[in-house]
Amino acid sequence: MTIELKNVLELADAALAADYTRVRRAANALARDLAKGGEDAVANELKALVRKRGVPLKASGYVETLPVDSKSRLPLLEEQTWPDTPIFLNESAWRTFNDFIADAKRIDDLSAKGLASRLGLLLSGPPGTGKSLLAGHIAAQLSRPLYVVRLDSVISSLLGDTAKNIRSVFDFVPRKDAVLFLDEMDAVAKLRDDRHELGELKRVVNTVIQSLDTLDPSSIVIGATNHSHLLDPAIWRRFPYKIELGIPEEGVRADLWRHFLFEDQDDDGRAGLLATVSEGLSGADIETVSLTARRHALHERRDLDLGTVVSALLELRSGRVATPQRQPLDPEQKRQLAVTLKEKYAIAGADTARILGVSRQAIYGYLKQQDGEAQNG
Numbered sequence: 001m002t003i004e005l006k007n008v009l010e011l012a013d014a015a016l017a018a019d020y021t022r023v024r025r026a027a028n029a030l031a032r033d034l035a036k037g038g039e040d041a042v043a044n045e046l047k048a049l050v051r052k053r054g055v056p057l058k059a060s061g062y063v064e065t066l067p068v069d070s071k072s073r074l075p076l077l078e079e080q081t082w083p084d085t086p087i088f089l090n091e092s093a094w095r096t097f098n099d100f101i102a103d104a105k106r107i108d109d110l111s112a113k114g115l116a117s118r119l120g121l122l123l124s125g126p127p128g129t130g131k132s133l134l135a136g137h138i139a140a141q142l143s144r145p146l147y148v149v150r151l152d153s154v155i156s157s158l159l160g161d162t163a164k165n166i167r168s169v170f171d172f173v174p175r176k177d178a179v180l181f182l183d184e185m186d187a188v189a190k191l192r193d194d195r196h197e198l199g200e201l202k203r204v205v206n207t208v209i210q211s212l213d214t215l216d217p218s219s220i221v222i223g224a225t226n227h228s229h230l231l232d233p234a235i236w237r238r239f240p241y242k243i244e245l246g247i248p249e250e251g252v253r254a255d256l257w258r259h260f261l262f263e264d265q266d267d268d269g270r271a272g273l274l275a276t277v278s279e280g281l282s283g284a285d286i287e288t289v290s291l292t293a294r295r296h297a298l299h300e301r302r303d304l305d306l307g308t309v310v311s312a313l314l315e316l317r318s319g320r321v322a323t324p325q326r327q328p329l330d331p332e333q334k335r336q337l338a339v340t341l342k343e344k345y346a347i348a349g350a351d352t353a354r355i356l357g358v359s360r361q362a363i364y365g366y367l368k369q370q371d372g373e374a375q376n377g
């Protein structure tokens, strides 16, 4: 078996220097050698070890020297750990996600054949649709550390420092075999306001473009924006892969409810019901509503009350701020909800009964009462 001995030395050296990124890279190189030599079991164990242990090294107080803004002394980027929650995406987003991962894994091969695009991925979509989470999943899938740059913090109050900051961020990351995540890309576009002269905006945009252009073809850059149309077209073009993270579709909403509210247990079709009435809500909305309802059930030592969940999400749908109320719905609230679900959302009485945890007869009673009032009124 051929083990590159320098990888062993590199591993020892990096470990003693507590350089987490180098440890991981050397260990992965070693694992590749081992796998080539037929030692698959050890190779896999080593790779699993690196994945598992990477985070505590950082938590143990080891801090890398990150580039900082010269005025505020704040770091321009920070390393984030890989997410431990799953992500649920619409079909077309999954396709691009998988293409991107596949291309990134074979980038050397693709380059040799002249088929590589730069590994730039632009994520766009409304707040709370999973852009940051998705960037984390990409880093995890590729076993690379994730460096997050908030462009709004890179934009310095000191005129002229912004371009310098951008350069030091880009200089730092390629050395690290990392995923560079440029969050809040809109911040660059917002420089168009009166606080900055147009010259400054141009300089910043040019620096971003130049920095992107000088990156090694195997470097991975992910950008996120709420409004892709605000981005400078020249920057936009430098991200050949694009994922539009829209508001989740019905099937995805059901997955989100199943995961966040029902903890992936048997939900007896109720996740699907909630999906029907939660159109327009983001993943983050569904998570917040779910966790609040579960906390209430825990505090009050009772079962989940889906009535409070549905009431909250109907409020959210009409643009109001809402979380589930702490107490279960009272009979009058249940009656009103039953009427709304039937009249506005055409939900069958049997389904409403399941959501409210009452008998079908009770639902028919509520609706009859409503009809009576409508006729009288």
Ligand SMILES: Nc1ncnc2c1ncn2[C@@H]1O[C@H](COP(=O)(O)OP(=O)(O)OP(=O)(O)O)[C@@H](O)[C@H]1O
Binding pocket: 085, 086, 087, 088, 089, 125, 126, 127, 128, 129, 130, 131, 132, 133, 134, 226, 282, 283, 284, 285, 287
């Ligand atoms: N598609 C999704 N799948 C699973 N969880 C999601 C999804 N979208 C949102 N969430 C949940 O909501 C949280 C917030 O999402 P995230 O921070 O990734 O949104 P974002 O698109 O980056 O929002 P912003 O534009 O405000 O930065 C996530 O940590 C996750 O728990």
Ligand SMILES: [Mg+2]
Binding pocket: 131, 132, 133, 183, 224
């Ligand atoms: Mg985000």
